Each structure stands twice: as C-alpha cells, then as structure tokens.
Amino acid sequence: MTIPECSRTLRVPAFTTAHSHAFQRALRGKAQRPGPLAQDDFWTWREAMYTLVEGLTPDSVEAIARVAYRELHASGVRTVGEFHYVHHAPNGVPYDDGNELAHRVIRAALDSGLRISLLRSIYQRGGHGRGLAKAQERFADKSLDASLRAISDLQSYYVNNPLVRIGIAPHSTRAVHPAAWKEIVAFAQGRDLPFHVHVAEQPRELDECLHETGMRPLQLLEDRGAISPRLVVVHGTHLLPEESEILGKSQGFVCMCATTERDLGDGLPNLGAMRAAGVRLCMGIDSHVVCDPFDDMRALETHERLRTGRRVAARVAHPAASLWASASTEGAKACGFDGDGPSLTVRTDAPFFALVDAGDELDALVFSGTRALDGLFA
Numbered sequence: 001m002t003i004p005e006c007s008r009t010l011r012v013p014a015f016t017t018a019h020s021h022a023f024q025r026a027l028r029g030k031a032q033r034p035g036p037l038a039q040d041d042f043w044t045w046r047e048a049m050y051t052l053v054e055g056l057t058p059d060s061v062e063a064i065a066r067v068a069y070r071e072l073h074a075s076g077v078r079t080v081g082e083f084h085y086v087h088h089a090p091n092g093v094p095y096d097d098g099n100e101l102a103h104r105v106i107r108a109a110l111d112s113g114l115r116i117s118l119l120r121s122i123y124q125r126g127g128h129g130r131g132l133a134k135a136q137e138r139f140a141d142k143s144l145d146a147s148l149r150a151i152s153d154l155q156s157y158y159v160n161n162p163l164v165r166i167g168i169a170p171h172s173t174r175a176v177h178p179a180a181w182k183e184i185v186a187f188a189q190g191r192d193l194p195f196h197v198h199v200a201e202q203p204r205e206l207d208e209c210l211h212e213t214g215m216r217p218l219q220l221l222e223d224r225g226a227i228s229p230r231l232v233v234v235h236g237t238h239l240l241p242e243e244s245e246i247l248g249k250s251q252g253f254v255c256m257c258a259t260t261e262r263d264l265g266d267g268l269p270n271l272g273a274m275r276a277a278g279v280r281l282c283m284g285i286d287s288h289v290v291c292d293p294f295d296d297m298r299a300l301e302t303h304e305r306l307r308t309g310r311r312v313a314a315r316v317a318h319p320a321a322s323l324w325a326s327a328s329t330e331g332a333k334a335c336g337f338d339g340d341g342p343s344l345t346v347r348t349d350a351p352f353f354a355l356v357d358a359g360d361e362l363d364a365l366v367f368s369g370t371r372a373l374d375g376l377f378a
Contacts, residue, residue, distance in 0.1 A: 008349040009378055010361055012324060014078035014342040015293040016331030018117075019196070019234050019255045019284025021083055022105060023061055025068035026052055028289060042202055042264045050135035056086060061101050065108035071291045073113045075371035078342035080114050081255075081284065081335040083169050083196060083234070085121035085139045087150070092137035098150050099157075110163060115342070117335035119169035119196045120154060122147045122184060127174045128208040139171070144180055148187050155191065165336035167194030172201075173209045173217040181224035194230055194336040196255070197221065200243075201235040201266055218243040227252060232334045234284065237266045241273035248277030253334045258299030260286035271304040272313060282331035294369040297327035301367075320366040345378040352376055 031048040034040065072080060084102055088094050097103070102118055109116035123139035126132045132140055141147040151168055158164040168188045170176045176184070188195045199217045200206060209217045218239060221227060229251040233239070236254040239247075247254070254274055261267070264287075274281065283296040300323055304313035316322050332341050348361050352373050356364045369376070 008347065010346040010348050010365075011343050012346060012362075012365075013328035013332075014344050015076045015297075015327055016079040016081070016282065016329075016335065016337075016341075017072060017077050017285040017293060017296070018081040018232065018253075018282045018331040018334045019083055019257055019286050020068070020072075020080050021085075021287060022065040022068040022080075022108070023052070023056060023086060024049060024286075025071075025288040026060075026064045027287065042266065043204075045264055050133065053086060053135040053138060054090060056138075058095070058100055058104055061086065062104035062108050065105050066112060068288050068291075069109050069112035069114055071288075072285070072293075075291055075293055076344050076377065077293055078114060078344075079117070079332050079335060079337060080109055081117045081119055081167070081194075081196065081232075081331070082109070083119045083121060085123055085169070085171060087121075087141065088138045090138065091134075092132075092140060094142075098146075099154055102150075102154060103157075106158070106164060115163045115165075115332075115337060117165040117167050117194060117337070118154060118158075119167040119194065119335075120147075120151045121169040121171050122180075123171045123175045124177050124180065125175060128212045139175075144183060148184075151187075151193075165194065167196060167336055169196040172198040172205065173213075173220055174205055178213050178220065181220070181226065185224055185226045188230070189225075189228070192230070194232065194334065195226065195228070196232040196234055196334075197226070199233040199236055200238040201261075203238060206238060216240075216243070218246065222246055232282070235261065235266065235269075236274070237261060237269045239269065239274070241270060241277070244270070244273045244277040244279050248274070248279045251278065251280060253280045253282055253330070255282045255284045255331070255334060256296075256300060256303075257284040257286035258296050258303055259290035259292070260284075263287065263289045268303050268307040270307070271300065272308065275314060280330055280334070281326045282334045283327050284331075292371045293327060294366070294371060297323050298367055300326055318362075320363040323366050324362065346376060347378050350375045
C-alpha cells in the first residue's frame with residue numbers, strides 16, 4: 001500500500017467486516033433510553049433485539065439486509081461475514097425451504113456488490129440449564145443433524161459461486177450443548193469450514209460455562225478440538241493472556257466489533273496480549289449501530305490506548321499498514337476468501353489530505369479517516 005511517484009491515488013484492499021447481524025440494522029435508534037431496571041446492559045438490550053426478531057418475515061429480513069449491505073458498500077466494505085442465526089418462522093416452524101432466510105440474505109449481499117461468507121449458526125438452547133425463549137425458537141433447528149444438513153445444503157447450492165463462502169457458526173458456549181461440540185468440530189474440519197463463535201463477550205457467559213463444565217469458554221473449545229487457524233473468536237473481550245496464547249499458537253483469529261462493544265458496554269479486550277501471542281485480528285460491524293469501518297479499524301489500536309493509558313500500542317514498524325490489513329485481507333481470510341480480493345482507490349488529492357506530508361497518507365487515512373468524507377474514493 002504505497003503511493004507511486006507523481007500518482008494522485010492510493011490503491012488499498014477493500015474493507016472486510018467479518019461479523020455482521022444484518023437484521024439488527026433495524027434496531028438503530030432503539031434501546032438508547034433508560035429501561036425500567038436500575039441499569040441497562042447487554043442482556044436488557046437483547047430483549048429489544050428479541051422483540052424485533054419475533055416480527056421478522058422473509059421479505060423484511062431481505063429488505064433490512066439490503067439497507068445494511070448498501071450502507072456497507074458505500075463505506076468501502078466489499079466482503080461481509082454474516083453470522084446468520086434467524087432460520088425459521090415464529091414458533092420455530094421451518095420454512096418450506098429450510099434455508100429460505102439464508103438465501104434471502106445472500107441475495108441481498110450479492111445485489112449490493114458484496115462478497116459474502118454466510119456463517120450458518122447452530123443454536124440449541126437458551127443458556128446453561130435454560131430452555132429456548134420464544135424468540136430463540138426461530139434460531140434453533142430440531143436436531144444437530146438438521147443444522148449440519150442445512151449447512152451441507154448451502155455448500156452444495158453455492159459451490160460454484162466465487163462470491164459466496166459458507167461457514168459454520170456454533171453460536172456460543174451458552175447456546176450450544178457441551179456434548180455437541182465434538183461432532184460440530186469434526187464436521188467443520190472435514191469440510192475445512194470457517195468456524196466462528198461468540199466467545200468471552202460477557203462475564204455471565206464465563207461464570208455459567210465454568211459452573212456447567214469446569215472450564216472457561218475458550219478452554220472448552222480447546223478441550224473439544226476447535227482451536228485451529230479456521231477458528232474466529234468473535235469479541236474475545238474477556239480472554240485471559242494465557243487463552244490468547246492458546247489461540248495465537250494455532251494462528252486463530254479474534255474478530256473485534258468495537259462500535260457494537262462500545263454500545264453494549266462489553267468492556268475493553270487485552271489487545272496487547274493478543275498481539276504478543278500472535279493472534280490474528282480482524283473487525284466486524286456486528287449490530288450495525290454505527291457503520292464506519294474506519295472507526296472499527298482504528299479501535300484495534302485506540303481501544304488498547306484507552307485500556308493501557310499509552311499511545312502507539314501496536315509496536316510494529318507501520319501500525320497503520322497493520323491495521324488496514326486486519327480490516328481488509330485478514331478479515332477476508334477469516335471469512336474463507338483467500339488471494340487478492342476487491343480493492344479501493346483513494347484520491348490523495350482530496351481535501352482530506354491537505355497538509356499531510358508525502359509518506360504519511362496511510363497513517364492519516366487510518367487514524368483520521370471516516371466514511372463520511374466526500375471525494376475520498378475515486
């Protein structure tokens with residue numbers, strides 16, 4: 001990512017947002033006022049999300065996804081990892097085509113100019129020792145065999161489409177039975193699938209997993225054989241340094257979703273420990289509360305500055321280049337897309353670059369850029 005002499009443009013890899021729940025775009029502006037309880041957190045926000053889920057139809061799922069994906073495309077994103085977990089009609093009744101909603105989301109992405117990795121979720125229960133809530137019935141298949149068959153069918157359907165990847169996404173240790181993980185892992189590894197899981201986002205998740213299994217979520221995944229270069233830990237907010245080492249040794253990923261994590265009050269991850277351990281970092285928009293890949297990208301650095309009280313937390317030769325790679329090619333690899341992908345052409349004669357010295361263009365773009373800039377992309 002360099003600017004040729006006398007050139008007025010900079011060609012960079014297009015952004016990848018490796019973790020998206022497109023339907024949550026319809027929540028924008030909601031759940032931002034005090035609720036009836038003494039405090040609000042992830043769990044109270046989830047109730048607002050479940051209210052939305054109960055009213056979704058195939059047409060509205062597709063329409064919302066089109067709004068979300070067009071917004072992503074306009075901001076410079078060309079690849080999305082869609083962590084897809086609304087599968088069925090209300091009360092958990094399957095549609096005639098069990099993958100109806102997945103097909104709708106994929107079509108919305110392709111029509112919006114995006115590559116998509118459809119990360120088909122497995123959801124079995126409402127939590128440790130809890131049954132499914134009403135909204136969660138739309139997430140859960142009748143059996144693990146049904147979940148794996150749906151993923152296999154999606155693979156077969158899109159096998160010849162170079163713009164589509166299919167991955168597997170066991171939702172979390174709270175939503176998947178401990179006994180199911182080995183079969184899920186074997187299925188995924190036998191097909192070399194991207195393997196995405198929500199891990200260590202909330203303290204309650206950690207406490208319940210420890211109570212049920214005697215292990216923290218990442219330890220449970222390690223015990224079940226899930227640690228691999230295909231593993232993408234979504235959030236990882238409360239990973240311990242020794243857990244980052246486990247993940248880093250396998251060249252696994254953490255997908256940080258900074259704008260959503262800020263909105264939900266999740267906390268600040270130990271990015272320094274992740275980098276030191278060799279964990280590969282990528283970014284995701286998650287709930288679409290904010291659509292600005294520049295914000296999500298630089299938070300891989302600036303959130304660590306907030307946590308540590310120090311500047312330039314990533315001690316590499318060119319932090320901006322490293323951050324851009326995490327926000328583009330590394331995210332694409334986490335979604336199953338290898339090789340050269342889409343690129344963006346940045347106009348370095350745009351007003352944004354006024355007073356920026358030659359050689360500092362990428363630094364300026366990463367640490368000061370925003371999707372709202374006019375005339376930035378050629």
